[in-house]
Amino acid sequence: MTFEFKHLLPEDFSPTSRVWIYQASRPFLLSEALELEDMLQTFVSSWTTHGAPVKGYANLLFGRFIVLMADTSVSGCSTDSSVHLIKDIEKRFEINLFDRLALAFVVKEKIQVIPMSQVDYAIKEGFIDADTIYFNNIVPSKEEMEDNWMIPLADSWLAGRFLPLRK
Structure with missing residues (x-):
């Protein structure tokens, strides 16, 4: 994809x-x-x-x-x-569009959704890492979307929550 x-x-x-x-x-x-x-x-x-x-x-x-x-x-x-x-x-x-605790990543060229509560586990098990692309759905503007919607996990707000990603 x-x-x-x-x-x-x-x-x-x-x-x-x-x-x-x-x-x-x-x-x-x-x-x-x-x-x-x-x-x-x-x-x-x-x-x-x-x-x-x-x-x-x-x-x-x-x-x-x-x-x-x-x-x-x-x-x-x-x-x-x-x-x-x-x-x-x-x-x-019959779909949920407001679950902000379901996070989307690109894993093996596919979009995978991981509950926030499982991100630490996904990192520890090597399913995702600092370079995994994350969909930063909170971008506020067109420019931010173009530049920061799809970013490495290490560059996202999540990096501060999950110590293994800190550089």
Whole structure:
């Protein structure tokens, strides 16, 4: 599997565009991904903030990560509407998109999800190490996503929690 994604992001969006990444508890099936694409495009085409259109982007990356991006400043109500969409997706596809304790890594060219409580074990057993690519889903902007979404575990916030990774 190739993990190139930058070419999928909108070129005409500012580097400071706000980003939200939702990681699915399982990969979406192809049929689900096609339906999800329609849901995302419908949402983006009608996304507004204080009655004005939001210049938005939405996509499913690697069959597992829903990315929403706004190149317009959005209000609390606009953000709430995006969260409502994600909750609707969860219900529709019986999938969890809010589990921040499930961490995604690239292991043997595949996306593997490890519960945070098992990361120490995964390191000790050699399943992951300091060079393993980690999906840092808390990146706040387009620029941060481009530069710091997929990073070595040793460069992530997790490094401080797991002593064997400290350099």
